[in-house]
Amino acid sequence: MIEKMRKYSFVLHYADYESFLSDLQDLGLVHIIRSTNAQTPVQQEQLELVGRYNDALKLFKKLNSQSEKGNSGLPALSLLKKIEQAVHEKEELSREDDLLQKQIRELSPWGYFDYDLIPLLQQGGVQVSFHSCLKNHFRPQWEEEYSIRRIGEQAGIVYFVALYTDEKPDLDCDTFSFHAHTLKELEGKLTKCQQDIADIDQYLMDTAPEARELFEAEVKRILGEYDYEDATQQATSEVEDHLRVLGGWIPVGKEPELVNYLETKGIIHFASDAQVEENPPIKLKNRWFARLFEPIGNMYMLPNYNEFDLTPFFAPFFMLFFGFCNADMAYGLVIIALGLIMRFKAKSPAAKSVMTLVMVFGASSILMGWLMGSALAFDLKETVLEPSILIRNNDQIFNFALLLGVIQILFGVAINAFKKGRQSGFLYTLAPIGTFLFLLSLSVLGAEMLGSDISQMKPYLSYLMYSGLFLLMLFNKPKRNPIINILSGLWELYNVITGFFGDILSYIRLFALGVSSAILGFVINSIGSQMLSIPIAGPVIFVIFMILGHSLNIALGALSGFVHPMRLTFVEFFSNADFQGPGMQYKPFGNKQ
Amino acid sequence: MPYIIAWIGIFLMVGLAGIGSAMGTVMGGSASVGALKKRDDIFPYCLILSAMPGTQGLYGFGAFFILQTHINPAITLLQASAIFGAGLIMGTVGYLSAIYQAKIVSNGIESMGNGNDVFTNTLILGVLPELYAIIAFASCFLIGGMIPSLA
Numbered sequence: 001m002i003e004k005m006r007k008y009s010f011v012l013h014y015a016d017y018e019s020f021l022s023d024l025q026d027l028g029l030v031h032i033i034r035s036t037n038a039q040t041p042v043q044q045e046q047l048e049l050v051g052r053y054n055d056a057l058k059l060f061k062k063l064n065s066q067s068e069k070g071n072s073g074l075p076a077l078s079l080l081k082k083i084e085q086a087v088h089e090k091e092e093l094s095r096e097d098d099l100l101q102k103q104i105r106e107l108s109p110w111g112y113f114d115y116d117l118i119p120l121l122q123q124g125g126v127q128v129s130f131h132s133c134l135k136n137h138f139r140p141q142w143e144e145e146y147s148i149r150r151i152g153e154q155a156g157i158v159y160f161v162a163l164y165t166d167e168k169p170d171l172d173c174d175t176f177s178f179h180a181h182t183l184k185e186l187e188g189k190l191t192k193c194q195q196d197i198a199d200i201d202q203y204l205m206d207t208a209p210e211a212r213e214l215f216e217a218e219v220k221r222i223l224g225e226y227d228y229e230d231a232t233q234q235a236t237s238e239v240e241d242h243l244r245v246l247g248g249w250i251p252v253g254k255e256p257e258l259v260n261y262l263e264t265k266g267i268i269h270f271a272s273d274a275q276v277e278e279n280p281p282i283k284l285k286n287r288w289f290a291r292l293f294e295p296i297g298n299m300y301m302l303p304n305y306n307e308f309d310l311t312p313f314f315a316p317f318f319m320l321f322f323g324f325c326n327a328d329m330a331y332g333l334v335i336i337a338l339g340l341i342m343r344f345k346a347k348s349p350a351a352k353s354v355m356t357l358v359m360v361f362g363a364s365s366i367l368m369g370w371l372m373g374s375a376l377a378f379d380l381k382e383t384v385l386e387p388s389i390l391i392r393n394n395d396q397i398f399n400f401a402l403l404l405g406v407i408q409i410l411f412g413v414a415i416n417a418f419k420k421g422r423q424s425g426f427l428y429t430l431a432p433i434g435t436f437l438f439l440l441s442l443s444v445l446g447a448e449m450l451g452s453d454i455s456q457m458k459p460y461l462s463y464l465m466y467s468g469l470f471l472l473m474l475f476n477k478p479k480r481n482p483i484i485n486i487l488s489g490l491w492e493l494y495n496v497i498t499g500f501f502g503d504i505l506s507y508i509r510l511f512a513l514g515v516s517s518a519i520l521g522f523v524i525n526s527i528g529s530q531m532l533s534i535p536i537a538g539p540v541i542f543v544i545f546m547i548l549g550h551s552l553n554i555a556l557g558a559l560s561g562f563v564h565p566m567r568l569t570f571v572e573f574f575s576n577a578d579f580q581g582p583g584m585q586y587k588p589f590g591n592k593q
Numbered sequence: 594m595p596y597i598i599a600w601i602g603i604f605l606m607v608g609l610a611g612i613g614s615a616m617g618t619v620m621g622g623s624a625s626v627g628a629l630k631k632r633d634d635i636f637p638y639c640l641i642l643s644a645m646p647g648t649q650g651l652y653g654f655g656a657f658f659i660l661q662t663h664i665n666p667a668i669t670l671l672q673a674s675a676i677f678g679a680g681l682i683m684g685t686v687g688y689l690s691a692i693y694q695a696k697i698v699s700n701g702i703e704s705m706g707n708g709n710d711v712f713t714n715t716l717i718l719g720v721l722p723e724l725y726a727i728i729a730f731a732s733c734f735l736i737g738g739m740i741p742s743l744a
Contacts, residue, residue: 299713505728512727516655559644567720
């Protein structure tokens with residue numbers, strides 16, 4: 001459900017405004033009504049600084065340092081500058097490292113030699129030139145015609161030296177010019193460069209635990225100051241800038257704490273119930289099971305203030321749909337075990353909640369696997385569980401997927417009818433009720449086509465359908481001319497019929513995904529069992545193959561089992577429940593939340 | 594001859610759907626590599642989106658599994674034609690839906706690389722073209738139910 005909100009307006013003398021904001025920040029209850037989105041230069045600087053801290057935190061996350069926390073004694077900003085300097089130096093050293101390695105690669109074919117020998121030879125009248133060419137371009141007659149010495153050969157390239165006294169030999173090959181530094185010097189530089197990089201890495205590793213803690217606290221502090229700076233901009237000035245008027249929202253449940261503060265401080269304020277047109281922020285309040293599914297609903301959008309929170313209504317369906325796509329008792333157990341381990345390792349309450357949801361999905365897989373008689377893709381129909389297996393073949397799985405679809409769509413229409421009644425009055429529930437009755441009768445007729453016996457209810461079906469049509473045609477827009485209503489009702493009827501069939505077809509995906517997953521599991525078992533016949537290593541290969549194969553199948557099934565029910569929820573169910581959004585999230589100003 | 598026609602149908606069913614999925618996942622993967630150069634924190638989202646066009650190949654294989662019991666040297670021309678038709682449906686729809694699904698997810702991944710928070714939207718929109726591959730798979734299942742009566 002959506003928690004009720006109260007709107008507050010605070011009237012303050014300009015001199016008291018900043019201390020009031022500090023108190024409000026400490027209380028952490030009020031969602032401030034924004035009057036401007038402009039950023040001050042201070043806020044821009046704060047964001048820039050937060051960006052720098054976050055870059056450093058990202059780097060520490062990559063480093064994953066296990067060093068003990070040190071104590072440099074430096075304030076956060078100085079430490080940040082030092083770390084940025086170290087990172088900058090490392091980047092420069094890495095570039096130098098690349099360059100040195102390139103130069104060493106170029107020089108290494110020539111080996112180590114004393115550069116001073118070249119001028120000595122020149123003084124003696126002997127000139128030296130260094131050459132290289134592809135091995136198949138090297139002509140053996142060069143060695144006969146000129147004084148040529150092969151130095152070496154690397155990667156199909158021949159390196160050689162030509163010694164001459166008069167004219168330089170005319171060779172069709174590349175001429176090499178040496179760098180200012182010898183190979184030995186370059187190798188020395190490279191070693192030093194790599195040592196410097198290693199020192200910086202070590203420094204970062206050693207500093208990471210302390211810096212991470214400092215920076216996280218600093219980011220939190222700066223963002224608090226940012227919020228405060230932002231809040232100072234949101235009040236409107238009145239009475240020649242002598243007064244500040246600030247508006248805010250607070251959930252009804254938290255109101256006494258605020259009222260107590262306001263009365264203690266004697267702050268002038270006005271309060272009223274939230275009105276839909278004022279677009280109050282949304283705070284969802286659900287019991288533990290529905291609360292697990294809130295992140296899924298939030299992935300789409302929050303409802304408007306006067307809407308129903310559909311989370312408790314889609315939660316059981318979502319759970320069943322996941323189980324349908326992964327209907328296997330063993331897979332369910334694996335998913336629960338994974339969820340349990342990850343929940344144990346998770347640090348934040350949000351991550352723990354997500355892992356609990358994973359375990360709920362696992363339980364659903366066990367339930368559906370039981371109903372369909374599958375464990376590790378083995379058929380359980382010939383085991384003791386046989387009597388409890390209700391869905392026994394592909395035809396029944398197909399029909400069950402459609403049945404779940406019909407139930408969810410009718411449930412959505414029923415919610416819409418109830419919602420319209422609460423929002424606009426009884427007259428407005430009539431058209432959704434008509435849609436419900438009409439779709440219900442169509443569904444029963446559809447069940448007959450799929451082989452169900454509806455003989456007992458068939459005589460009453462026409463009453464259901466006609467009464468549904470009557471309500472839909474006459475009350476699609478109450479208080480309007482009935483003739484116009486009938487005409488627009490025809491369009492409504494067309495939309496209802498085509499939409500319903502389109503929506504129902506969409507639920508076939510549950511069948512497709514469930515069957516695909518089962519088939520893949522069965523094939524893994526078949527191939528695995530053939531491996532058992534391999535002498536000696538057979539059982540080991542079998543176990544490895546089964547673990548890898550079924551792990552892959554579970555991963556694929558989990559992905560599909562999450563994505564497709566999400567579509568069924570957001571597209572089919574939400575549209576039939578006439579969901580209206582997006583609502584604005586309740587974000588209290590302060591340090592408390 | 595009917596036996597060969599049936600196997601051509603299976604080739605279309607598994608081959609085209611599989612090729613579509615392979616191409617689709619490559620498109621998603623390539624877009625991910627580009628986006629990861631800009632934002633290295635979105636890899637899990639890229640992985641999920643890139644894997645989405647992979648299911649069509651699975652449907653093709655699943656359809657083959659459902660229809661394989663009907664394929665034998667004594668198959669009639671009508672039965673073989675049904676399998677051929679099923680293969681044509683699953684193959685073409687699977688191939689095209691995988692490619693076009695990959696276009697949606699690739700654009701989503703690229704947009705995420707540019708700093709936009711569009712993961713959920715891409716997920717929902719990306720599932721839209723897959724419905725038709727699912728319908729093709731369901732059609733193969735229904736065709737499989739009709740084949741014995743064509744003997």
